[in-house]
Amino acid sequence: MNPVRVIALGWVAILCTATVRAAVVPSVEVSSETQFSPDITLTQTTGAWTDRREALEWTLAVSGATTSLDYLPVPEDIFGSAVTLNEPRISGLATLRYAVASSWTVLATAGAYHGFADYQSLWISEFYRQSFAGLPGLEDPDPRGAFGSAGVRWEYRTGTGFVESSIIRAHDVIAPGYDEVIDPDQGLVAVQPLRSELITLAWSTKFENVLTRRLRSQLEFRMAGQSETGLRLSGIGSLLYAPAEHWVLRGEAGYTTEAPEEVEGSTASRFRAGWGSLVADRRLGEHWWLSLSVRGYRDNGEIQDSISFSTSAPPLTAWQFAAGLRGVWDRHSFKISGGPYLTDYGAVDFSTLFFANLYRDRNFGVVQAAYRFEF
Amino acid sequence: MNRLNALILALSLLVAVSKTVLAAPYQVGDIVTEVTNLVDRATGQPVPLSRLEGHVLFIDFFAHWCPVCRGAAPQILREIDEWYETRGGNPEGVPILHLGANLQADNSTANRNATTTFINTYHIPLTIQDTSRRLQARFGPTSGQPTFVIINGLTNSPSHRPWELIYARFSYQDSTQSRPIEAFRAAIDSVQAPLPDLSDFKLLPDGRWQFSTTREARIPLRLEWSDGLGSWTPVPAPLPPGAAAAHQIPAATAGSAGFLRLVR
Numbered sequence: 142m143n144p145v146r147v148i149a150l151g152w153v154a155i156l157c158t159a160t161v162r163a164a165v166v167p168s169v170e171v172s173s174e175t176q177f178s179p180d181i182t183l184t185q186t187t188g189a190w191t192d193r194r195e196a197l198e199w200t201l202a203v204s205g206a207t208t209s210l211d212y213l214p215v216p217e218d219i220f221g222s223a224v225t226l227n228e229p230r231i232s233g234l235a236t237l238r239y240a241v242a243s244s245w246t247v248l249a250t251a252g253a254y255h256g257f258a259d260y261q262s263l264w265i266s267e268f269y270r271q272s273f274a275g276l277p278g279l280e281d282p283d284p285r286g287a288f289g290s291a292g293v294r295w296e297y298r299t300g301t302g303f304v305e306s307s308i309i310r311a312h313d314v315i316a317p318g319y320d321e322v323i324d325p326d327q328g329l330v331a332v333q334p335l336r337s338e339l340i341t342l343a344w345s346t347k348f349e350n351v352l353t354r355r356l357r358s359q360l361e362f363r364m365a366g367q368s369e370t371g372l373r374l375s376g377i378g379s380l381l382y383a384p385a386e387h388w389v390l391r392g393e394a395g396y397t398t399e400a401p402e403e404v405e406g407s408t409a410s411r412f413r414a415g416w417g418s419l420v421a422d423r424r425l426g427e428h429w430w431l432s433l434s435v436r437g438y439r440d441n442g443e444i445q446d447s448i449s450f451s452t453s454a455p456p457l458t459a460w461q462f463a464a465g466l467r468g469v470w471d472r473h474s475f476k477i478s479g480g481p482y483l484t485d486y487g488a489v490d491f492s493t494l495f496f497a498n499l500y501r502d503r504n505f506g507v508v509q510a511a512y513r514f515e516f
Numbered sequence: 517m518n519r520l521n522a523l524i525l526a527l528s529l530l531v532a533v534s535k536t537v538l539a540a541p542y543q544v545g546d547i548v549t550e551v552t553n554l555v556d557r558a559t560g561q562p563v564p565l566s567r568l569e570g571h572v573l574f575i576d577f578f579a580h581w582c583p584v585c586r587g588a589a590p591q592i593l594r595e596i597d598e599w600y601e602t603r604g605g606n607p608e609g610v611p612i613l614h615l616g617a618n619l620q621a622d623n624s625t626a627n628r629n630a631t632t633t634f635i636n637t638y639h640i641p642l643t644i645q646d647t648s649r650r651l652q653a654r655f656g657p658t659s660g661q662p663t664f665v666i667i668n669g670l671t672n673s674p675s676h677r678p679w680e681l682i683y684a685r686f687s688y689q690d691s692t693q694s695r696p697i698e699a700f701r702a703a704i705d706s707v708q709a710p711l712p713d714l715s716d717f718k719l720l721p722d723g724r725w726q727f728s729t730t731r732e733a734r735i736p737l738r739l740e741w742s743d744g745l746g747s748w749t750p751v752p753a754p755l756p757p758g759a760a761a762a763h764q765i766p767a768a769t770a771g772s773a774g775f776l777r778l779v780r
Contacts, residue, residue, distance in 0.1 A: 217587050219637050220580070220630060272581065275626070321581070323659075326648055328620035328627070329581050449584050449687045491689045494587050 167192045172511035176482065178503045180211040181260055196240040206230040208260050212267045213498045221271050228263055230256025244296040248307060253287040257316070264499045265452045266316035273319060277331040282316030292345075301351035309365075311341040318452065341367045357381040363397075370444075373399040373412075387424035393417065401444045414440035422467075432465040432478065442487065449492055454500050456487035463507065472515045479508040542654050542681045548667050550651050551679050557618055557631075557643040567642070568669045571613035572606060572682075572707045574700070576640075577652045577663040579620040580630040585662045588688040589638040595697045597639065600704070608709035609734040610670060616640035619661055621647040656686040664688075664696070666703045675708035682706060711737065711778045727776070735780065743774035751776070 168191045176183040189202035208228045214221025232254035239247045257263040266282045273279045292307025317337035324330045343365035351357050363375040377395035384390060394417040401409035418436035425431050437460050443453035465478025482505040489497045542548060551573070554563040574596060578585040592614070600612040616635060622628040635643050644651075649658040655665050666683040668676035676682060683703035688696055712729040720726050739751035 217590055218583075219586060219633065272583065325658075326621065327623055328579055328647055449689050450587075491587060495583055 166515045168513055168515040170511060170513040172509070174507065174509045176505050176507045178505045180213070181503065181505075182209045183207070183260060198238045200234075200236040202234045202236075204230075204232045204234075206232070206256065208257055208263055210260050210264065212264060214268075214271070215495055215497050218268075218271075218495055221268070224267070226263055226267060228257050230254060230258070232256075238294075244299070246294040246296075248290070248292040248294055248305070250290040250307075250309075251288070253285070255285040257282075257284050258286070258313075261454070261499060262316055265318075265496070268452075268495060269316075269319055273332045276329070278322065278334065279319070279332055280317065280334055280337075284314060284316050286311060286313035288312070288341075298350075303349040304346065305349070306346040307344070309341070309343040309345065311339075311343075313339040313341070315339060336368065339368045341365060355383040369402065371400040371402060373397060389422040391418075391420040391422075393419075399444065409445045410441065412441065412444050414438070428468050428470055430467040430469070432463075432467060434461075434463045434465070434480075436461045445492065447492060450495075451492040452496060453493060454486065454496075455489050455493060458485045459483060460485075461507070463509075465509075474513045475511070477508075477510045479506070481505065482507045539654060541656060542684065544681055544683065546681050547677060548654070548679050548681050550654065551667065551669075554615075554644045554651075557616075557622075557635075557645045563642065563644060568613065569671060571611050571669040572704050573613055573615055573665075573667040573669050574704065575615045575617050575644075575665040575667065577617040577619055577646060577655075577661055577665070578634070579618070579661050580627070580634040581620065582661045584688050586634075588662060589634070591697060593638045596700055596704075599701075604734075606705050606707060607734060608707070610673075610707050610709050612704060613669065614641055616643040617646045617651065618643055619646055619649060619652065655681075655684040660687065662688060664700065666700065668707050670707060670709070672710045673708050674710060675706060708780075709734070711780075714776060714778060717776075725776070729778075733778075737778045737780060740777050740779055741774055742777075745775055748777065748779075 170189045170191070171187070172189075173186040174184070183206070185204055185206040187202055187204040189200055191198070191200040193199075206229065208226070208230065210226050212224050212226055214223065232252065234252035235250065237247075237249040239249075241247055257266070262284065270279070270282075288309065288311035290307045290309040292305060294303060294305040296303050315337055317334040319332040319334055321329050322331040322333050343363060345361065345363045347359060347361040349357070349359045357380070359377075359379045359381075361375075361377040363373075363377075365373045365375075367373075375395060375397035377393065379391065379393035382390045382392075394415075396413075396415045398414075399412040401411060416436065416438040418434065420432060420434040423431045437458075439458045440456060442456040445451045445453045459482065461480065461482040463478050463480035465476060467476040468474065484503050484505070486500045486502055489500055493500065551568060552565060554568075555561070556563050574592075576585075576588075576592060578589070580586075596612065597614050600606060605611040618631055618635075620627055620631055622631065631643075634640075646652055652658050652661075652663050655663055664683070664685045665681070668678065668680045668682055670676070671678045683699065685696060685699070712733050714727050714729060716726075716728040718726045740748040741751050742748045
């Protein structure tokens with residue numbers, strides 16, 4: 142499975158969560174994130190404007206991102222060469238919330254992006270570019286996509302019970318893989334791009350309940366299907382608990398699974414992933430909050446698209462730790478956080494050995510900063 | 517009736533043409549006749565049969581641009597070529613000859629150089645051209661690469677006939693995810709060297725037989741005695757592996773006249 146697929150499904154997750162962020166007054170927010178390791182640096186800066194006119198509230202967000210990586214072929218790739226790649230990505234997201242009645246809100250989201258969705262797809266695209274340079278059929282990758290969602294939020298218990306359901310459709314144009322075109326007397330004469338367009342349809346339903354004065358729960362189910370792949374099912378549960386006046390704890394656990402395509406001879410196993418996170422917020426005086434978080438993730442490897450040659454990632458275990466400081470004043474708020482993000486991949490097998498340097502363990506540093514001003 | 521005869525004639529011709537043009541893939545145990553018609557990529561000349569004889573042939577159909585071929589090549593070098601080179605051949609001492617079978621035409625400088633780089637990088641000692649894929653087609657599908665073939669090149673092996681196909685495999689990793697190297701080695705190791713001959717028999721004054729083996733045996737061999745070729749009795753004096761040498765056994769374990777033979 143192409144990592145782009147994972148990212149495309151990731152957009153679904155972003156859309157699902159984006160719809161619940163409700164700004165109270167007109168505001169502008171600027172945020173920036175940098176993730177870096179010795180050979181990979183990812184940056185993203187986002188500017189968002191939120192406003193309201195009577196029952197209609199909207200957010201417009203624009204992001205600019207860069208991916209910089211040192212592509213390094215494995216020794217088996219005797220014709221490959223090390224090269225530094227720099228790719229930009231821009232994206233935009235619009236979110237609308239329209240209160241049609243006291244307890245009903247209609248939700249809509251639309252967005253688009255242009256550029257590689259992640260560093261994995263950029264790496265894989267460079268592998269193909271180097272492998273088939275100069276051959277007819279090799280395309281200049283131009284990954285891009287657009288997505289939209291529509292949903293409804295029902296406040297079935299005033300102030301304490303909500304249910305929200307959305308459908309999402311995403312259309313992604315990805316950097317393709319290739320098949321060789323072989324002439325019986327010449328050998329390789331051209332390459333044929335494989336699937337380059339993905340359609341994702343997803344449905345999400347989320348329940349939020351204020352259980353007690355100190356306890357709030359959220360339960361979410363997602364179903365996502367993508368072109369020629371199996372259905373991905375996810376369940377996510379979270380609890381927000383305030384054990385004391387200046388303490389807030391948030392815990393989340395999730396699980397997702399997807400069956401492989403029914404292909405004769407395929408031994409691909411079902412994809413399974415689970416994750417959990419815990420965040421502790423402590424108020425420090427009138428304006429400041431200290432935040433500590435840990436997040437763990439584990440999967441059993443992406444579904445392999447081929448027995449003999451595959452770009453699919455091996456099993457991954459990842460941990461992210463962060464410490465953050467948030468300052469909140471009447472009209473301003475500021476947040477900065479940082480910490481390590483550690484990836485631990487399982488060993489690549491023969492089919493994925495050309496991507497051993499892509500799927501090697503990395504220790505990333507992550508730094509985030511955000512500023513928000515409310516008018 | 518004339519139309520029926522014409523139909524039968526046409527069908528017969530079709531079958532004959534099909535057999536000629538679309539030769540059926542070889543099965544393990546078949547004799548591979550194309551070994552007499554291989555073309556050396558380096559010289560463009562036919563590979564003399566004498567270059568192949570006396571070896572187990574390990575043929576690797578590859579193309580320089582094929583990622584699976586590139587992935588397999590260092591493993592083949594390390595775990596087949598070097599493995600058997602350091603051991604002086606298979607367990608019975610039969611040397612291995614790795615033949616690369618190039619599937620990519622040298623139709624451009626880039627292709628020619630890339631194929632040469634591939635060959636040099638992985639020290640392939642002899643490369644034949646099969647850009648038409650006609651030879652590869654005899655061992656499986658031609659829609660991809662690599663294909664691996666193992667053929668017995670011994671003319672007097674007790675285990676296999678000369679040029680007998682021992683093993684053929686399309687692609688490197690199959691759905692079982694098993695390491696193909698083990699299968700390659702099992703096939704290579706199945707080729708038995710001919711047994712040494714016994715000669716120069718002499719009955720010594722102390723009552724022992726003395727005789728010589730004609731060449732090195734890499735595996736322990738046993739002796740059997742028969743006084744009339746009817747039944748064979750083990751002689752409790754196994755011959756250790758070693759170079760050709762004179763051996764002595766007590767005549768009492770055999771007899772004063774009869775036949776002695778070597779068995780595995």
